[in-house]
Amino acid sequence: MMKKSNVIKVTKEEKRQLFQKNIKRDKYLILMFLPVAIYYLIFCYLPMTGLIMSFQEFKPGNGLAGIYTGEWVGLKWFQQFFESAFAWQLIRNTFLLSFYSLIFGFPIPIIFAVCITQIKNKHVQRSAQLITYLPYFISTVVVVGMMTNFLSPSTGIINQVIVKLGGEQINFMNSPDWFRRLYVISGSWQTFGFNSIIFVAAIMGISPDLYEAMRVDGANKRQQVWFLVLPMIKSTIILLLIMSLGNLLSVGFEKVYLMYNPSVYETADVISTYVYRQGIENKNFSFATAVGLFNSLVGFTIVSISNWFSRKFNETSIW
Amino acid sequence: MRKAKLFIAMTLTLSIASSALIGCGSKGAESTKGEVVEDTYNYTGSAPITDQEGATLSILASNSWYSTVDLTSDDASIIKEVEKRAGVNVDWTLIDPTTYTDAVSPMLASGSDLADIVFLPDLDPNSSYIKSALFEPLDEHFDLMPNFKAYLDANPNIKASLTATDGHIYYVPIVGLTDNYLPVIMYNQKWLDQLNMEQPKNLDEFVTMLKAFRDNDMNGDGDTTDEIPMSVTSSETAKNLQMMFGPAFGLNLQDGFYVDDKGTVHYSYAESENYKNYLNFIHGLYEEGLLEMEYTSLTRDQITERFAQNKTGVTFDYSWQMSQLYSPQFPEYDGTNGIVVGGAPLSGEYEGSYIGLNAVKGIFGVTTDSKNQSLALKFLDYAMSEECQDLYVWGIENESFTVNADNTRSFTEKALSDNLWLQALGINPPCLPYHNSVEATNVLLPRWHVDVDSNLATMTSAPWPQIYATQEESSVLSQYLVDIQTYADQMAVAFISGNTSMDDFDSYLSTLKTMHVDDIIKIKQEQYDRYAAALK
Known part of the structure; x- marks a missing residue:
């Protein structure tokens, strides 16, 4: 708007025509997009209206309308959450679990992708990739079951090795100190192969001419990675980083729920498991909604901030 | 411009139409339920409950606890028999009991399209369903429920438990055993015999015994370190450790709350003296290696495996498992004498006891919106009558039981040998308001087990009662x-x-x-x- 003078003036009429033309041209694309739009509308935007429950006293039994017709209680549920003895522990656990997952889980696929693309033998490369991304398809229940078995103090193989080597048994699954490590390590193990696919694709997309040019200039492997590969996939990295930052406060409910028990609540109880216990098990639907809303608001704020930073310093951003 | 508007309008219409469609879906289902039919048939407590042809009812309840048993199948003759006698066709929605709470709480919260009769996911302790008027106050319809009324008059403590804060009664209960077949301490009798020890009576004797189990080669494999003295779980759902030791310290850790002789209520977990002593004692067991590290995640399957390998000496579980699960793990078990045998509660500073269970185990309600309300009320009343209780306990004559010459009854060979078949028949069906009975349980179990149980049933104390909240x-x-x-x-x-x-x-x-x-x-x-x- 400020730079009006520099731009060729577009009249309203022309704008309208352009819009029409675009629609006509892309009508099939729009049609293809329609199911996606409807999906999001029904499953993401429509349920959002239910957030109003977090400011109301929900009474069961009034059908869908019950969500919108509860008695107005203002910020009572938020106040109750922040006054609860667990608020701080929950926020801290949720944040730390995702933070560690990000810190340790994010670089590994990148490093792995860089390494694997340097392998010359195509067969070795393919099988390495296949082996590493297969765990992604194991269900969480099975992964946690495997952990419980391997790590059991009495019968688990890991503890048997530790004892044979003269160490003390470690009660991995019931110790608050170990919970985060186990969560992060098993999570990275399961996803690093799959997450590296995007980076491998990005690296593969770099023109061979550039490598050639570097080799002519006498660059070694290390320099090639540092000055060519990493800068070329920078925008992909940042994009994915911002997306994962958005999930910073939404750690996977299933895995924590499967792994935890009261002995590790201290480090393992996160907002989503608390919402489950309060909402489904104890039927405090309004309270659970309020806590969930708080979680989403913080997540949204973090995405906005990181996106703003990224746009400011890197010219790469989601919006 | 007009075309653009048209496009937006179309998108909006589409989205509204789609949400309207969702709305229609539920309304459509409702209208198929049929019209309100005024019922003039005079029901006096015995079958049939109606003279209408093709009367139907819908019931939402829990399926069998045995995962391979489906009570909606035609094998469930007991349930079919109840329907036949009542003259009603029941449209069952039965949900796996392990996921019942998760599945049904949201259905009740939305409150639409509910069945005529609903088995509640809990005992509604905060009366949240009562408050939202989801269920019909039954006492206003006692003219339709003669059996239920008579039952409540005969059982004042169940009536007291079921009376809501507004004085109404909303639910028909499933009634369980209160003093018999409770969870009890079980000892590996082989190990006790080897050590020439009696079952311990108090905590000191108990610890001495555990230490002997720990230090000796009890299973005779030449290794003194592979014995696990005690296999007792303590998880959110199975507070076995707490039930085992709480009473010796004067606590009821199972229900949390208890009342002392003067009628004062205490919260066990906030008792400065007794609870501290309890924790100290358990911590001592843990330090000594008598309570294993894994006690919070130990499962019944693991314990069973340990008995099968003769590796553990003590457990705490439902009495039923003594002769039905743990003893048969030993190859030498022949049914005449128990190998894993229940013992008396341990005494400490306080006299030991097993804390009994509340009689009300589950509740059924009739929904306020039900189109077949009077039929539902009558069916529920008939389903808890003596006549039906008899069916639930014994099953079908000449299939699961026979009448002897002296007019007593006994289960058939098949019923006694094939528990899964008996369950599939619908014995004690969790989808109907059955009453557990001591006699019917006794005949299913070996003699030695019945003797142990009738002895232990005298050493119980009252649980925290079920009371509705305002x-x-x-x-x-x-x-x-x-x-x-x-x-x-x-x-x-x-x-x-x-x-x-x-x-x-x-x-x-x-x-x-x-x-x-x-x-x-x-x-x-x-x-x-x-x-x-x-x-x-």
């Missing part, structure tokens, strides 16, 4: 009690494992105070007083 009470309870329980569970594990020192016990108590434990105890006291008054 609106104000339930809002305070739901605000504080869940957090308090979570914190107490978490700290109990920390104290026992030694992650938190017992020196911090006072700060634990003061944290409980800041979490409003006193308000909770005050409410529980008022509730108890109300219950005591209702009993009179």
Whole structure:
């Protein structure tokens, strides 16, 4: 708007025509997009209206309308959450679990992708990739079951090795100190192969001419990675980083729920498991909604901030 | 411009249409339920309950606890028989009991399209369903429910438990055993015999026994370190360790709350003396290696495997498992003498006891919106009548039981040998208001087990009764009690494992105070007083 003078003036009429033309041209694309739009509308935007429950006293039994017709209680549920003895522990656990997952889980696929693309033998490369991304398809229940078995103090193989080597048994699954490590390590193990696919694709997309040019200039492997590969996939990295930052406060409910028990609540109880216990098990639907809303608001704020930073310093951003 | 508007309009229409479609879906289902039919048939408590042809009812309830048994199948003759006698066709929606709460709570919360009769996912302790008027007050229809009324008059404590704060009765109960076949301590009798020991009576004897189990080569494989003295679980759902030792310290850790001789209510987890002693004792067991590290995650399958390998000496579980699960793990078990045998509760500073269970195990309600309300009321009443109870206990004549010459009954060979078949027949069906009976359980079990149980049934104490909360009470309870329980569970594990020192016990108590434990105890006291008054 400020730079009006520099731009060729577009009249309203022309704008309208352009819009029409675009629609006509892309009508099939729009049609293809329609199911996606409807999906999001029904499953993401429509349920959002239910957030109003977090400011109301929900009474069961009034059908869908019950969500919108509860008695107005203002910020009572938020106040109750922040006054609860667990608020701080929950926020801290949720944040730390995702933070560690990000810190340790994010670089590994990148490093792995860089390494694997340097392998010359195509067969070795393919099988390495296949082996590493297969765990992604194991269900969480099975992964946690495997952990419980391997790590059991009495019968688990890991503890048997530790004892044979003269160490003390470690009660991995019931110790608050170990919970985060186990969560992060098993999570990275399961996803690093799959997450590296995007980076491998990005690296593969770099023109061979550039490598050639570097080799002519006498660059070694290390320099090639540092000055060519990493800068070329920078925008992909940042994009994915911002997306994962958005999930910073939404750690996977299933895995924590499967792994935890009261002995590790201290480090393992996160907002989503608390919402489950309060909402489904104890039927405090309004309270659970309020806590969930708080979680989403913080997540949204973090995405906005990181996106703003990224746009400011890197010219790469989601919006 | 007009075309653009058209496009937007179309998108909007589409989205509205789609949401309208969702709405239509549910309404459509409702209208197929049929019109309200005024029923003039005079029901007096015995079958049939209606003279209409093709009367139908819908029931939402829990399926069998045996995962391979489906009570909606044609094998469930007992349930079919109830329907046939009543003259009603039941449209069952049966949900797996392990996921029942998760599946049904949201259905009740939305409150639309409910079945005529619903089995509730819990005992509605905060009367949240009563408050939202989902279920019909049954006492206003007692003219249609003669059996239920007579039953309540004969059982005042069940009536007191079922009476809501507004004085109405909303639910028909499933009634369980209160003193028989409770969870009990079980000993590996082989090990006790080897050591020439008697079953311990108090905590000191018990610890001596555990140490002997730990230090000797009990299973005779030449290794003195592979014996696990005690295999007792303590998880959120199975508080076995707490039930086993709580009473010896004067606590009821199972229900949390208990009332002393003077009628004062206490919260076990906030008792400064007794609870501290309890934690100290368990911590001692843990330190000595008598309570294993894995006690919070131990499962029944693991314990069974240990008995199969003759590796463990003590467990705590439902009495039923003595002869039905654990003893048969030993190859030499022939059914005449138990190998894993229940023993008396342990005494400490207080005399030991097993804390009994509340008679009300589950509840059924008739929904207010039901189109077949009077039929549903009558069916529920008939389903809890003596006639049906007889069916639930014994099953079908000449299939599951036979009548002897002296007019007594006994189960058939098949019923006694094939428990799964008996379950599939619908014995004690969880989808109908059955009553457990001691006699019917006794005939299913070997002689030695019945003897042990009838002895142990004399050593029980009363549980915390089931009492409904008022609106104000339930809002305070739901605000504080869940957090308090979570914190107490978490700290109990920390104290026992030694992650938190017992020196911090006072700060634990003061944290409980800041979490409003006193308000909770005050409410529980008022509730108890109300219950005591209702009993009179």
